[in-house]
Amino acid sequence: MTSEELLTLQVTKTVDARGTACPGPLLEAKKAIGTIRPGDIMEVLSSDEGTIVDLPKWCAKQGHDYLGTLEVSGYFRIFMKKQ
Numbered sequence: 001m002t003s004e005e006l007l008t009l010q011v012t013k014t015v016d017a018r019g020t021a022c023p024g025p026l027l028e029a030k031k032a033i034g035t036i037r038p039g040d041i042m043e044v045l046s047s048d049e050g051t052i053v054d055l056p057k058w059c060a061k062q063g064h065d066y067l068g069t070l071e072v073s074g075y076f077r078i079f080m081k082k083q
Contacts, residue, residue, distance in 0.1 A: 001067050001079075003068075003070055006077070006079055009079060010041060011042070011079070012036050012042060013041075015032045015044045017045060017051070018075050021048050021050075022050040022051065022054065023054070025051040026051065026058060029058070030058075033062075033082055039083075041079060042079070042080050042082065043077055044080070046075060046078065047075040049076075051076060064080050065083060066080050067079040
């Protein structure tokens with residue numbers, strides 16, 4: 001998705017994992033994905049660069065859709081859709 005498309009997504013759940021190091025953001029995402037329904041969109045906020053590699057891989061492994069990442073001042077916004 002383009003940056004503009006990511007900015008217009010209706011996010012169901014936001015997980016703020018900024019300030020935690022790997023594997024913190026991934027563990028927070030794993031916990032939070034169970035609280036939303038299939039088709040819902042989750043956003044993970046992370047300041048750890050490893051997360052932008054780990055979360056897309058985890059999405060692929062679990063069958064969720066990785067939608068994209070936005071880099072904003074000092075952190076990343078990573079979007080995924082639960083399947």
